[in-house]
Amino acid sequence: xxxxxxxxxxxxxxxxxxxxxxxxxxxxxxxxxxxxxxxxxxxxxxxxxxxxxxxxxxxxxxxxxxxxxxxxxxxxxxxxxxxxxxxxxxxxxxxxxxxxxxxxxxxxxxxxxxxxxxxxxxxxxxxxxxxxxxxxxxxxxxxxxxxxxxxxxxxxxxxxxxxxxxxxxxxxxxxxxxxxxxxxxxxxxxxxxxxxxxxxxxxxxxxxxxxxxxxxxxxxxxxxxxxxxxxxxxxxxxxxxxxxxxxxxxxxxxxxxxxxxxxxxxxxxxxxxxxxxxxxxxxxxxxxxxxxxxxxxxxxxxxxxxxxxxxxxxxxxxxxxxxxxxxxxxxxxxxxxxxxxxxxxxxxxxxxxxxxxxxxxxxxxxxxxxxxxxxxxxxxxxxxxxxxxxxxxxxxxxxxxxxxxxxxxxxxxxxxxxxxxxxxxxxxxxxxxxxxxxxxxxxxxxxxxxxxxxxxxxxxxxxxxxxxxxxxxxxxxxxxxxx
Amino acid sequence: xxxxxxxxxxxxxxxxxxxxxxxxxxxxxxxxxxxxxxxxxxxxxxxxxxxxxxxxxxxxxxxxxxxxxxxxxxxxxxxxxxxxxxxxxxxxxxxxxxxxxxxxxxxxxxxxxxxxxxxxxxxxxxxxxxxxxxxxxxxxxxxxxxxxxxxxxxxxxxxxxxxxxxxxxxxxxxxxxxxxxxxxxxxxxxxxxxxxxxxxxxxxxxxxxxxxxxxxxxxxxxxxxxxxxxxxxxxxxxxxxxxxxxxxxxxxxxxxxxxxxxxxxxxxxxxxxxxxxxxxxxxxxxxxxxxxxxxxxxxxxxxxxxxxxxxxxxxxxxxxxxxxxxxxxxxxxxxxxxxxxxxxxxxxxxxxxxxxxxxxxxxxxxxxxxxxxxxxxxxxxxxxxxxxxxxxxxxxxxxxxxxxxxxxxxxxxxxxxxxxxxxxxxxxxxxxxxxxxxxxxxxxxxxxxxxxxxxxxxxxxxxxxxxxxxxxxxxxxxxxxxx
Numbered sequence: 001x002x003x004x005x006x007x008x009x010x011x012x013x014x015x016x017x018x019x020x021x022x023x024x025x026x027x028x029x030x031x032x033x034x035x036x037x038x039x040x041x042x043x044x045x046x047x048x049x050x051x052x053x054x055x056x057x058x059x060x061x062x063x064x065x066x067x068x069x070x071x072x073x074x075x076x077x078x079x080x081x082x083x084x085x086x087x088x089x090x091x092x093x094x095x096x097x098x099x100x101x102x103x104x105x106x107x108x109x110x111x112x113x114x115x116x117x118x119x120x121x122x123x124x125x126x127x128x129x130x131x132x133x134x135x136x137x138x139x140x141x142x143x144x145x146x147x148x149x150x151x152x153x154x155x156x157x158x159x160x161x162x163x164x165x166x167x168x169x170x171x172x173x174x175x176x177x178x179x180x181x182x183x184x185x186x187x188x189x190x191x192x193x194x195x196x197x198x199x200x201x202x203x204x205x206x207x208x209x210x211x212x213x214x215x216x217x218x219x220x221x222x223x224x225x226x227x228x229x230x231x232x233x234x235x236x237x238x239x240x241x242x243x244x245x246x247x248x249x250x251x252x253x254x255x256x257x258x259x260x261x262x263x264x265x266x267x268x269x270x271x272x273x274x275x276x277x278x279x280x281x282x283x284x285x286x287x288x289x290x291x292x293x294x295x296x297x298x299x300x301x302x303x304x305x306x307x308x309x310x311x312x313x314x315x316x317x318x319x320x321x322x323x324x325x326x327x328x329x330x331x332x333x334x335x336x337x338x339x340x341x342x343x344x345x346x347x348x349x350x351x352x353x354x355x356x357x358x359x360x361x362x363x364x365x366x367x368x369x370x371x372x373x374x375x376x377x378x379x380x381x382x383x384x385x386x387x388x389x390x391x392x393x394x395x396x397x398x399x400x401x402x403x404x405x406x407x408x409x410x411x412x413x414x415x416x417x418x419x420x421x422x423x424x425x426x427x428x429x430x431x432x433x434x435x436x437x438x439x440x441x442x443x444x445x446x447x448x449x450x451x452x453x454x455x456x457x458x459x460x461x462x463x464x465x466x467x468x469x470x471x472x473x474x475x476x477x478x479x480x481x482x483x
Numbered sequence: 484x485x486x487x488x489x490x491x492x493x494x495x496x497x498x499x500x501x502x503x504x505x506x507x508x509x510x511x512x513x514x515x516x517x518x519x520x521x522x523x524x525x526x527x528x529x530x531x532x533x534x535x536x537x538x539x540x541x542x543x544x545x546x547x548x549x550x551x552x553x554x555x556x557x558x559x560x561x562x563x564x565x566x567x568x569x570x571x572x573x574x575x576x577x578x579x580x581x582x583x584x585x586x587x588x589x590x591x592x593x594x595x596x597x598x599x600x601x602x603x604x605x606x607x608x609x610x611x612x613x614x615x616x617x618x619x620x621x622x623x624x625x626x627x628x629x630x631x632x633x634x635x636x637x638x639x640x641x642x643x644x645x646x647x648x649x650x651x652x653x654x655x656x657x658x659x660x661x662x663x664x665x666x667x668x669x670x671x672x673x674x675x676x677x678x679x680x681x682x683x684x685x686x687x688x689x690x691x692x693x694x695x696x697x698x699x700x701x702x703x704x705x706x707x708x709x710x711x712x713x714x715x716x717x718x719x720x721x722x723x724x725x726x727x728x729x730x731x732x733x734x735x736x737x738x739x740x741x742x743x744x745x746x747x748x749x750x751x752x753x754x755x756x757x758x759x760x761x762x763x764x765x766x767x768x769x770x771x772x773x774x775x776x777x778x779x780x781x782x783x784x785x786x787x788x789x790x791x792x793x794x795x796x797x798x799x800x801x802x803x804x805x806x807x808x809x810x811x812x813x814x815x816x817x818x819x820x821x822x823x824x825x826x827x828x829x830x831x832x833x834x835x836x837x838x839x840x841x842x843x844x845x846x847x848x849x850x851x852x853x854x855x856x857x858x859x860x861x862x863x864x865x866x867x868x869x870x871x872x873x874x875x876x877x878x879x880x881x882x883x884x885x886x887x888x889x890x891x892x893x894x895x896x897x898x899x900x901x902x903x904x905x906x907x908x909x910x911x912x913x914x915x916x917x918x919x920x921x922x923x924x925x926x927x928x929x930x931x932x933x934x935x936x937x938x939x940x941x942x943x944x945x946x947x948x949x950x951x952x953x954x955x956x957x958x959x960x961x962x963x964x965x966x
Contacts, residue, residue: 157883172801173880174880178879181915251802252805255812256812260840263840264801289943320658322655323734329737336739337742363747400518458772
């Protein structure tokens with residue numbers, strides 16, 4: 001296959017095009033669902049700052065803008081095009097875009113290398129040839145494109161306008177959207193997100209290399225199904241990991257998944273064993289879904305570096321604390337016994353350990369008063385052995401208090417505790433699957449997120465994320481002391 | 484230690500006492516938090532149908548009932564007592580209850596075998612001696628007691644009044660409450676729940692044996708930290724498993740967890756290896772938290788028996804389906820390729836596989852019309868190879884549609900699909916951690932639960948539950964064909 005060979009900096013325009021044409025819109029008022037129209041709506045509502053042009057067979061006007069019948073008819077320059085037209089018309093469009101000196105085409109449409117019919121692969125090859133001739137670069141096909149809050153690029157109107165320092169490349173459009181939504185709700189914001197689909201031209205290596213050198217990217221996250229150049233990916237990941245954390249959700253890891261990936265994005269997924277060792281050697285942090293991805297980012301952004309795995313578990317609820325300890329140990333952390341000195345300090349505060357546990361886990365009841373809880377936390381939090389502090393709680397476990405009070409006391413106590421801690425400290429607030437429709441758990445999470453806490457919906461997820469970040473730092477230490 | 488030796492049927496009164504005394508109430512209007520008062524409130528509001536008596540030093544009157552200063556002052560019989568008084572007063576109370584011919588005392592209070600101070604163990608031993616003398620049986624100490632919707636026993640006013648066929652024994656009070664709340668929201672209701680704490684007399688074996696022979700119990704669930712009689716537990720579990728499924732959340736499975744359990748319920752947790760083989764040999768279904776416990780119950784109650792592990796994945800979203808396939812395979816299911824005949828049938832319905840996957844996973848877009856989606860499901864659902872059908876979806880993945888429409892179309896489609904399926908069929912609807920406070924995901928789950936569907940918040944959990952139920956049936960086949 002043809003492969004454009006440009007320098008990394010040439011991707012800049014992909015994220016900050018001064019002009020953009022959406023191709024495949026319809027001005028027909030009877031149109032019910034038109035992807036082109038939806039892109040226009042999203043871009044306008046989101047506030048894309050460049051020059052926006054529309055192209056569609058209908059001509060006419062849409063949302064206050066003229067609809068040109070062909071991209072070549074547009075009077076001004078077009079740096080970036082979003083193409084949502086039938087697959088068989090795509091080669092001609094690439095030709096037209098080439099003549100118009102478009103720099104990047106985002107091919108939204110599917111029906112190329114990923115379908116069973118060999119016509120799809122033929123079309124993809126043809127587009128690439130034309131694109132090479134005109135030096136136009138292709139994103140996709142079969143993907144959602146670019147989200148960049150700083151420049152107003154988006155593929156959904158309801159994404160956050162706040163820019164951050166995480167960049168995310170995703171072979172799947174759906175996983176890119178889920179990721180953005182998951183992250184946003186947890187106080188994680190993006191510099192750049194690219195849904196890159198079949199990767200016929202711009203691929204995971206291009207994007208990782210670009211993000212490695214991008215000063216606005218502090219953490220790279222990636223959903224990858226397959227690669228066509230394992231050696232380059234290895235180099236790209238390793239170079240990136242030395243500079244900034246790279247979190248990789250490698251999907252299509254099983255045999256069934258690999259079949260699926262071919263039909264999804266035409267990806268050649270490769271064996272899981274190969275990927276596992278590739279990711280381990282390059283320092284990439286491997287996760288198995290989007291939630292775990294942003295669990296890791298949460299620890300990276302909201303916790304100081306964990307210097308070891310010894311964990312102090314301080315929370316509320318006997319069963320909760322026993323389970324939390326199991327879950328920590330299963331995730332690779334250790335929960336060593338608290339020295340007598342600290343246990344005595346807790347006895348001095350509470351007079352009895354009846355109804356509490358003072359051993360690590362430390363189970364203290366914040367309902368007995370926040371002053372006591374604060375004093376108790378302070379008494380154990382500076383135990384020099386502890387590398388990490390994990391705070392577990394399950395608000396729904398209290399039989400008598402109102403739900404409002406349960407959540408409120410936990411949230412207030414944990415915000416107080418984290419404020420007193422100088423160690424990596426994570427909060428695991430476990431709620432029911434369907435906690436009723438009153439929004440109380442969500443509001444409670446949000447309050448902690450807004451206060452800067454690293455919050456997780458289970459101990460298992462919190463502990464796993466901490467362990468993964470610790471392992472990354474271990475890798476980094478080894479690979480930076482060498483160089 | 485003393486151990487009462489009664490026949491199984493003698494536990495009947497524990498669940499249906501005709502008279503009940505709550506000991507440790509206060510009629511002082513300035514009382515802020517009194518566990519006895521909260522039990523009274525809960526029992527009255529919940530509608531306990533027997534004779535309710537109150538006992539407390541204050542005397543006077545509370546919530547329309549006379550407060551007796553001592554249980555022996557009560558004019559009528561008392562079959563069951565709930566004792567929420569300081570630990571050091573407990574032996575005298577057991578003595579008084581003995582004289583009053585109380586049959587069961589639920590010892591709510593903590594500060595016995597589980598605390599560091601040997602006084603606690605001493606008190607526990609003393610109580611047991613007195614209880615043996617009077618033939619009164621002890622539940623606890625350090626536990627929440629009994630929830631039995633049929634007879635109106637409860638330890639929280641907000642538990643469901645609907646009775647079902649699951650019974651649940653829990654060494655942890657918190658885990659019993661979490662379990663009840665988790666289950667109720669998923670359409671799972673209880674016959675009997677017992678939080679049994681330190682198990683100084685009534686223990687996990689008594690309860691499992693009772694539930695095995697209880698005609699109102701169809702499924703036994705258990706949260707266990709430790710046992711003092713492994714051989715009896717082995718026999719009890721094996722006898723139970725042959726008759727009905729037993730789901731066991733064995734906590735304190737790690738070294739850290741075992742330290743914690745001693746301080747929590749004085750449990751001797753034993754090695755995880757021993758437990759693992761004990762549970763496997765007895766046919767118990769092992770889970771690692773309360774959510775997984777009711778995942779298994781959901782499959783048991785809402786799916787026909789899985790005859791094998793071959794899974795047809797039919798859902799929406801490319802990345803979602805690839806990940807779902809991975810998650811199924813990781814959980815022990817298999818996702819074999821769909822034969823050409825079925826793929827052709829799907830092509831006939833949709834004309835193209837662009838934007839879809841027709842291989843298993845089958846990725847079809849319900850937004851293209853529910854008639855199409857229904858026809859497509861029908862075309863693959865009767866594939867004789869498939870033992871299980873798993874339906875994955877992530878509503879938040881759609882960029883353009885309103886959330887309301889996304890959820891609604893999924894819910895309607897999946898209810899339609901499950902209605903057409905004669906195989907064990909599970910729905911995995913993955914939502915964000917904090918899906919905003921509009922209650923839409925919760926309402927959508929509830930709608931599917933109410934329609935009888937087996938719904939899970941992730942493929943991993945759905946697939947794991949199916950796999951566990953399949954393994955139980957394999958065990959059962961082996962152990963019932965032998966006898």
